[in-house]
Amino acid sequence: MDFTINDEERTLLLAEARETIAAKLENRKPVYSGASAGAGSALDKPCGAFVTLHKGKNLRGCIGRMSASLPLRETVRAMALEAAFGDPRFPPLGPGELEQCSIEISALSPMSPCPDPRQVKVGVHGLYLTRGCRSGVLLPQVPVEQGWSLDEYLDYICVKAGLPAGSCGAPDAELRTFTAAVFGE
Secondary structure (H helix, E strand, C coil): CCCCCCHHHHHHHHHHHHHHHHHHHCCCCCCCCCCCCCCCCHHHCECEEEEEEEECCEEEEEEEECCCCCEHHHHHHHHHHHHHHCCCCCCCCCCCCHHHEEEEEEEECCCEECCCHHHCCCCCCEEEEEECCEEEEECCHHHHHHCCCHHHHHHHHHHHCCCCCCHHHCCCEEEEEECEEEEEC
16 A cells, blocks of 8 residues: 655644543543544544654553554554553553653554565565464564664564564465554654
8 A cells, every 4th residue: 555644644643642642641531633634634544553652762662553444543542542551561651751752653554465575675664474373563664773684674573473583484474564654753
């Protein structure tokens, strides 16, 4: 899927993600600007998304859905709450902590089968690997942030899925790729 999210839509999504988390912390209903990005907006199309919270340079939470039946803006709101309060790797965000966090959103394209792992483009393709009851996902920005080569990227998706390195080429493994519009505060 070739999709774009314009600057106005990005600004709205980031503001709504922050407001959703702030409202939960303050025990109130969220108040959204009511701004609309117009007819045909990416905000109203069903789309998978991840919301990542960083506290300084450290990860503070990251949760997402690979696909969604909800419009993108609703998926982002739900994932913002999960990243702040439901990531099992971190305690729930506490009062006063949101101001120390920056928000990043990754809106995902639909996935495509990847029969040849050598066709993966580092920094362009995110990976989703399944084999048996194991699965793992890495967003397209991760190998760039980590400085990984293609071989390292392919090995890390296997490890993320709880599989031995090199498992993505196994006959019973299913590797899929996707792209993402990634933006943040």
